[in-house]
Amino acid sequence: MTLLPYQDSDYADIAMGIYAAQDDYVLNYYKWFLCSDAFDDCLSPEQQKTIISFVDRVLKNSSDLNHLIDELHRCEDWMVQQGISIPLWRTSTAYHVSETIKGADIDSMGLISFKKLWIKD
Structure with a gap:
């Protein structure tokens, strides 16, 4: 199986815009929230510190x-209400899948689970 960036999708069996493991939704969301381009590009350093300290408090409490995922969603909602960010994370993954790849069903997060893929002979 060949795995290439989405821009090179004409040459790949599977190409995607991002990768997130499926097994832990909370970890994936937390990682996206704090490590995404939206976080870096849309928030000032001061806003980033504020969000990180809030998330740290939520993690401890x-x-x-x-409860944790509800609070993370509240952070995202606040960013949207302030005009800081538009929540594109659910639709930011794009796939081009070869016809020889089977089991490439997209889940409710819009992601493909690699554990469910197989290659048709």
Whole structure:
């Protein structure tokens, strides 16, 4: 199997805009929220520090994963309301998949799970 950037999708079995492992939604969302281009490009350094300190507080005070993800969604909602960011993360992944690749179903996050892929003989 060949894996190339989406820009080179004409030459790949699978090409994608981003990669996120499927097994831990909270970790994926947290990683996207703090490591994405939107975070770096749309927030000033001061705003980044504010968001990071808020997320750190939430991590320490969250009783469970549902509470944590709810609070992370609140952060994203605040960024949208302030006109800082548009939540494109759910639609930012694009795939070009060869016909020989099977099991390339997209989940509710718009991502393909590599664990479910196989190559048709």
